[in-house]
Amino acid sequence: MRVFVLCTGRSGSLSFVNACKHIRNFTTSHESLADVFGNERFNFPNNHIEVDNRLSWSLGHLNKYFGDDAIYIHLKRDRDKTANSFFQRFYLPGSIIDAFCDGVRMNPVEKLSKKMRLKACYDYVDTVNTNIEYFLLDKSKKMTINLETIEQDFPKFLEFINADIDLEKGIEELRKSHNSSFQRKLNLDYRVKLTIIREWRHLKMYFSKKS
Template identity: 45%
Template sequence: MTQVFVLCTGRCGSKTFTRAAEHMTNFTAKHESRTHLLGTNRFAYPDNHIEVDNRLAWWTGKLDASFGDTPFYVHLTRDRDAVIQSYVARKNYGLVKAYRDTMLCNLVLRKPKTDITAIAEDLVDTITSNITYFLRDKTKVMQMQVETMQQDFPKFWDWIGAKGDLDAAMAEWSVRHNATE
């Protein structure tokens, strides 16, 4: 039984990571595949599976209770400022909107208004802190950066014992999946 969990802030190549991993023949790979489920069903991932889901950073307690130190864990990152700017560009959509409107109780509506860049910075720093804290005692952890994926992904491939078409997987990194307009 092998699971791989890719933890990230979002806006950092997670969709592309999934597309690249889909070229493995001995693992399945999905992006945010169980986000619609609750309780134990949320964490009922199959064997030999790679799950890429930025929301897992909010459920690290349940992730640890379900899997502990058994899986491989990847912390996928991208240049912090690039991630922040991507969230700023999506200020009225998705995670940054949810964070602003619910977690931070509508900070944009308050007087004086809180700048969306400051909100995106706080979001990215909070998620990164959650991931770093969660991974502190895990023994199978790989740090990967979207900017160095040409070197990092083949190392990851070998690390987990992947089989399949590595060349096709690497070609995915030249395609922008789920890019912010």
């Protein structure tokens, strides 16, 4: 049995992963195949719990490969808190809210006012949650867990998947803060390097078409 935890991100997913790592009869990973292309993106082992907010953009493939055979968990957090948490994630390397604005909504972050950036965060949260909700409509093995009531919901989740766990250790993980929006790193060298590589490759493609 495979368990997929779907969410927007910024919803306690890392705390949830760390709690699930105390489950003895399931393996657990966080975004373990998020950087993989093709069919291998969905090569998850059996008896495994995968927590990955980016799977919300691959729901068609999830349905194709696993359909109603898997268990699906919708991990949610208060809409305002989620949007405001994403608001703190702009301009970070690999930021999904940047990618959403730049690529999906075709509004480069640098052109957006503070008000528009916050509006984009709400749009992202609503888009992802709606995608997940519609995906789950015809699924028979599903459950919603809310971050605000996670200490009550987590034991129900464990019973739902028939997990073997030290519950006290799992709950202890849920009480810890992980991956705070305010724990920013400059990563200046990395960011400059990526910018140079991107612009160099853009120039190469531009001039190759000219020749």
